[in-house]
Structure formats: structure tokens, C-alpha cells
Amino acid sequence: xxxxxxxxxxxxxLDPRTSLLDxxxxxxxxxxxxxxxxxxxxxxxxxxxxGERILSCLALAVQYEGRSISTVxxxxxxxxxxxxxxxxxxxxxxxxxxxxxxxxxxxxxMAAEIGRGVPSAVTADLAxxxxxxxxxELRERMSGNLCRCGAHNGIIDAITExxxxxxxx
Amino acid sequence: MTPFSYARAGDxxxxxxxxxxxxxxxxxxxxxxVDLMRETIERPDRLVDVTGLSRMIAERDDGSLMxxxxxxxxxxxxxxxxxxxxxxxxxxxxxxxxxxxxxxxTVGGNxxxxxRCAYFYDDAARCNKRVPGAGCDAIDGFNRxxxxxxxxxxxxxxxxxxxxxxxxxxxxxxxxxxxxxxxTLPLVDLHRLPMGRPEVETLLEPGELITAIELPPxxxxxxxxxxxxxxxxSYAFALVSxxxxxxxxxxxxxxDVRLALGxxxxxxxxAFAAEAALRGRPASEACFRAAAEAELAxxxxxxxxxxxxxxxxxxxxxxxxxLAGETA
Ligand SMILES: Cc1cc2nc3c(=O)[nH]c(=O)nc-3n(C[C@H](O)[C@H](O)[C@H](O)COP(=O)(O)OP(=O)(O)OC[C@H]3O[C@@H](n4cnc5c(N)ncnc54)[C@H](O)[C@@H]3O)c2cc1C
Ligand code: SF4
Ligand code: FES
Ligand code: FES
Numbered sequence: 433x434x435x436x437x438x439x440x441x442x443x444x445x446l447d448p449r450t451s452l453l454d455x456x457x458x459x460x461x462x463x464x465x466x467x468x469x470x471x472x473x474x475x476x477x478x479x480x481x482x483g484e485r486i487l488s489c490l491a492l493a494v495q496y497e498g499r500s501i502s503t504v505x506x507x508x509x510x511x512x513x514x515x516x517x518x519x520x521x522x523x524x525x526x527x528x529x530x531x532x533x534x535x536x537x538x539x540x541x542m543a544a545e546i547g548r549g550v551p552s553a554v555t556a557d558l559a560x561x562x563x564x565x566x567x568x569e570l571r572e573r574m575s576g577n578l579c580r581c582g583a584h585n586g587i588i589d590a591i592t593e594x595x596x597x598x599x600x601x
Numbered sequence: 602m603t604p605f606s607y608a609r610a611g612d613x614x615x616x617x618x619x620x621x622x623x624x625x626x627x628x629x630x631x632x633x634x635v636d637l638m639r640e641t642i643e644r645p646d647r648l649v650d651v652t653g654l655s656r657m658i659a660e661r662d663d664g665s666l667m668x669x670x671x672x673x674x675x676x677x678x679x680x681x682x683x684x685x686x687x688x689x690x691x692x693x694x695x696x697x698x699x700x701x702x703x704x705x706x707t708v709g710g711n712x713x714x715x716x717r718c719a720y721f722y723d724d725a726a727r728c729n730k731r732v733p734g735a736g737c738d739a740i741d742g743f744n745r746x747x748x749x750x751x752x753x754x755x756x757x758x759x760x761x762x763x764x765x766x767x768x769x770x771x772x773x774x775x776x777x778x779x780x781x782x783x784x785t786l787p788l789v790d791l792h793r794l795p796m797g798r799p800e801v802e803t804l805l806e807p808g809e810l811i812t813a814i815e816l817p818p819x820x821x822x823x824x825x826x827x828x829x830x831x832x833x834x835s836y837a838f839a840l841v842s843x844x845x846x847x848x849x850x851x852x853x854x855x856x857d858v859r860l861a862l863g864x865x866x867x868x869x870x871x872a873f874a875a876e877a878a879l880r881g882r883p884a885s886e887a888c889f890r891a892a893a894e895a896e897l898a899x900x901x902x903x904x905x906x907x908x909x910x911x912x913x914x915x916x917x918x919x920x921x922x923x924l925a926g927e928t929a
Contacts, residue, residue, distance in 0.1 A: 448607040449604065449605070472636060485701045487632070490630075495631060495650060538701065551691065553835065558691055558692070559684055573700055574700075575699060
């Protein structure tokens with residue numbers, strides 16, 4: 433089957449049992465995406481499928497035939513870190529770093545959701561078409577990404593720096 | 602995982618043709634099925650991917666809303682008609698799982714997701730749902746999250762969906778199809794109570810595919826909401842949840858009401874007794890409390906979950922108070 437990973441089309445032959453996460457890590461040697469729980473509970477395996485954040489551990493790779501997958505390895509531009517990657521460093525958004533690739537991919541997908549007006553469980557006015565990226569909104573929307581080291585405050589600070597600035601523009 | 606073949610279906614006829622085979626299962630986002638297959642609790646030998654089916658949300662002339670079975674949970678919750686006309690449904694979906702999971706999960710898969718009873722997942726435990734006749738380790742075990750309504754000596758598990766609680770309150774209709782034909786079923790009748798056969802969870806016939814959900818016109822559902830009580834602020838299943846739709850008249854009476862509970866039973870629980878106790882009565886806290894009592898009169902606590910009865914009572918009252926307090 434044909435699948436695009438970080439902009440590059442690839443032909444892969446797979447047992448249908450292979451998860452998208454195992455395709456990335458075991459077959460393509462892209463170890464940036466992490467396996468935490470392998471059952472949907474931690475968010476470490478978050479990648480973007482055509483820009484939407486998903487959990488690669490609960491995805492069979494065959495379901496994503498023909499789709500375009502982005503992982504943390506694809507974010508830097510010619511050796512220059514993605515602004516959100518730099519913000520994670522600046523704000524101590526990690527300790528051990530295990531959850532970080534998932535946090536960053538999730539935040540990028542999350543920002544696109546806020547941008548197109550998707551409400552969240554803490555959005556007071558469901559009819560509103562623009563939703564300010566307040567701390568409460570960001571925390572609720574990032575709740576699918578756990579950090580065992582407790583770096584959540586730095587993580588939200590980093591995301592706030594990048595996406596509140598964008599929203600203000 | 603046991604081996605299986607995989608095929609994509611682009612339309613309902615192709616899906617049901619493939620799905621009729623013994624051992625075949627439909628695959629939505631996979632967020633529940635792939636997990637259960639990895640645990641070998643589910644062992645299909647053919648997966649029919651139905652995410653290519655209808656992803657349409659259509660507003661019809663009679664005021665009803667048709668939602669295709671393959672629509673992702675996020676897409677339902679962000680749809681303007683759902684947000685404005687059926688806020689209870691948007692709120693229920695947004696309170697479930699995580700952003701990533703809601704992007705993957707389909708409407709059909711959400712409805713047919715299986716229980717989160719820990720003994721169901723643990724193959725060292727006895728579970729009638731997993732192995733019919735084996736016994737149930739939850740009944741005398743750690744059963745804090747289990748059912749208080751409609752349970753049986755065979756199974757005390759709950760249905761975990763938030764979305765279904767809102768669909769139950771809204772009187773949603775499920776559209777079904779297999780090679781023998783198409784039919785519809787009220788959502789509240791789709792799931793079964795466990796009785797003696799907890800392994801049979803729905804009234805679905807072999808190979809039956811959910812093709813769509815229909816929300817009947819309910820103009821007063823603009824005044825509706827969903828409240829979920831759980832162990833942490835986000836990303837946890839409900840201990841108790843309440844979906845409510847309230848039509849209050851100018852003189853403060855309950856003209857009509859829809860109420861459903863989550864986290865309390867083997868199916869999304871439409872609170873018919875509470876509704877009957879409220880219609881035509883004052884929209885007051887005393888009446889809300891009496892209605893909650895009526896609904897919970899038959900509630901039966903297990904060793905660890907007696908708190909759910911009081912929690913359900915308070916949550917029903919709080920949600921109705923909130924809706925009664927909103928100006929029309
Ligand atoms: C960590 C975690 C937390 C979660 N928290 C919550 C929560 O708080 N609240 C909540 O409500 N849910 C929660 N969920 C569950 C989640 O909502 C479900 O897994 C999801 O809705 C299932 O949808 P799916 O499309 O991925 O289904 P799948 O996993 O693809 O399928 C589920 C079942 O539905 C069947 N099926 C799928 N589509 C059809 C169809 N069209 N016709 C007939 N059969 C079909 C499949 O055969 C399978 O049996 C959580 C899940 C995880 C992993
Ligand atoms: S409550 Fe139901 S699902 Fe849980 S162990 Fe008992 S039979 Fe199995
Ligand atoms: S590894 Fe996928 S959610 Fe934990
Ligand atoms: S930095 Fe260690 S888990 Fe998040």
C-alpha cells in the first residue's frame with residue numbers, strides 16, 4: 433500500500449494487524465513517535481493524519497492507506513526547529529521527554545481545531561464561532577496527553593506562547 | 602491479535618455484502634475494536650472498514666437532522682446545527698474521551714463501543730460477557746463504576762458512551778441495514794439490559810450495519826445540556842452523567858422534559874419515570890428532587906457503588922435547576 437509520511441510517498445507491504453505506530457517505529461525506524469500505553473490512554477503516540485491529530489496506537493496502518501501522516505520528525509524546517517519545539521525548550525515543557533513528541537503533534541492539531549472554531553467541554557458559548565485560547569481551553573483540549581513527569585505547566589506555557597500570539601495577530 | 606483480512610466498503614450495499622459473513626466485523630475508527638482485538642477479546646477474521654460510508658450531516662425540511670454513521674465524533678460536535686439546535690449532543694460528545702480519539706471515533710462505533718468493566722478486559726477474571734456461563738467477578742469484586750439500574754445476577758456492567766446518553770434523551774432513531782433489508786429502531790431500544798445473556802448487547806441482527814442516526818425535530822432542545830461527573834476533570838469515563846432537555850412555560854411549569862442517565866446501567870438510560878413525574882408540574886427544585894427519587898426508586902447498590910445513587914439524584918436536580926434558570 434501507498435502512504436505518505438512527512439511528505440514522502442512510501443510503498444509498504446504489511447500484515448493488516450500492524451498498527452500505524454508499529455509501522456512508524458518498527459518498519460520505518462521513525463522512533464520519534466512514542467509507545468506509552470498502546471491502548472489509547474496516554475497520547476504519547478499522537479501523530480497528524482492530513483493535519484488531524486490521532487492516536488497511532490489505536491490505528492491499523494491499513495486504514496491510513498493513501499493518507500498523509502506527519503510525525504515529530506517532519507516538523508523542523510531544514511534544521512530549524514518548529515516554533516513550538518523551541519517554545520517547549522524555552523518553557524521547560526518536558527523533563528524525560530517521553531511524552532513530548534505526542535504533546536507537540538497534539539498541540540499542532542489542537543491549534544487547527546481552535547482555529548476552525550471547534551468547541552470544547554469548557555467552551556461556555558457553544559454558538560460562538562471564535563474561541564479564545566485561554567488556559568482553561570488549552571488544558572481541557574490537551575487532556576488526552578499525559579505527562580508522567582508533571583511538566584504540564586511548562587507545556588501549557590509553551591503552547592500559550594505560540595498560539596495565543598497567533599490568535600492575537 | 603489473531604489474523605484477519607481487511608477490506609474497505611464505499612457504500613452500504615458493499616459493506617453489508619461483506620459484513621454478512623460469519624466472523625466479519627465492521628470497523629469504524631478502531632478506537633475500541635483495535636484495542637479489544639489486541640487483547641484477543643474480539644477475534645474477527647474479516648474487518649470491513651465502513652469509514653468510507655456517509656459522512657453527511659443533513660438538515661431536512663421537517664426539521665430533523667440526519668447524521669451518517671461514518672461521521673467523526675468531532676465533526677458532529679462542531680456542526681453548527683448540532684451546536685445551536687441540540688447543544689446536549691455537542692456537550693455530551695465533547696465531554697468524552699480526548700481530542701485525538703474524537704477525531705478518529707465514528708458515530709456508529711461510538712454507539713456500539715463495549716463496556717469498560719475491568720474484569721471484561723482481564724482474561725484471568727470470570728466474565729459472563731466474555732465467556733458466557735463463566736460467572737461474573739464484578740458482582741462481588743471491585744464494582745465502584747458498575748450499574749445501579751437494570752443490572753442482573755449475570756452482569757452489572759455499564760455502557761460507557763456519553764454521546765448515547767444525549768441521543769437517548771433526544772429520542773434519536775437508528776437506521777440499520779443488512780442484506781435482508783433496512784429498518785429503523787429507537788436508540789433507547791437498540792441496547793439490551795443484561796438479563797441472563799449479557800453477551801448479547803443489542804437487538805442487531807447478523808451483519809446489521811448502522812447507516813445513520815436521525816434526530817427528530819425538537820425545537821425546544823435549544824434549552825438542553827449534559828453534565829458528566831467523573832474522577833478527574835477530563836479524559837475519564839462517567840461515574841454518572843445526565844442529559845436533559847427542558848421546556849418550561851412562562852408561568853414556570855414543566856411543559857415537557859427529556860432526561861437520560863449515563864454510567865448507571867448496561868444501556869443509555871432514558872429516565873421515563875422522572876419525565877412522567879415532571880410533566881405538568883412546577884419547574885421547582887422540590888419537583889426535580891421528587892422526579893429524581895421516582896427514577897431511582899429501584900436503584901440497587903453493589904458493594905462499592907452506593908454513592909452513585911445520591912450522585913445521580915444530585916446531578917439530575919442540578920442540571921434541571923440550571924436549565925430552569927436559563928431565560929428562554
Ligand atoms: C482512553 C479512552 C478513553 C475514552 N473515554 C471515553 C469517554 O469518556 N466517553 C465515551 O463516550 N467514550 C470514551 N471512549 C470510547 C470511544 O468513544 C469509543 O472507542 C469510540 O466512540 C468508538 O468509535 P470507533 O469508530 O472508533 O469504533 P470502533 O472501535 O471502530 O468500533 C466499535 C464497535 O462498533 C462496531 N461498528 C463500528 N461502526 C459500525 C457501523 N456503522 N455499523 C455497525 N457496527 C459498527 C464495530 O464492529 C465494533 O464492534 C474512550 C476510549 C479510549 C480509548
Ligand atoms: S459485570 Fe459484566 S462485563 Fe463485568 S465481569 Fe461481570 S459479566 Fe463481565
Ligand atoms: S501509546 Fe497510544 S495513547 Fe498511549
Ligand atoms: S516529560 Fe516525562 S512524561 Fe512528560
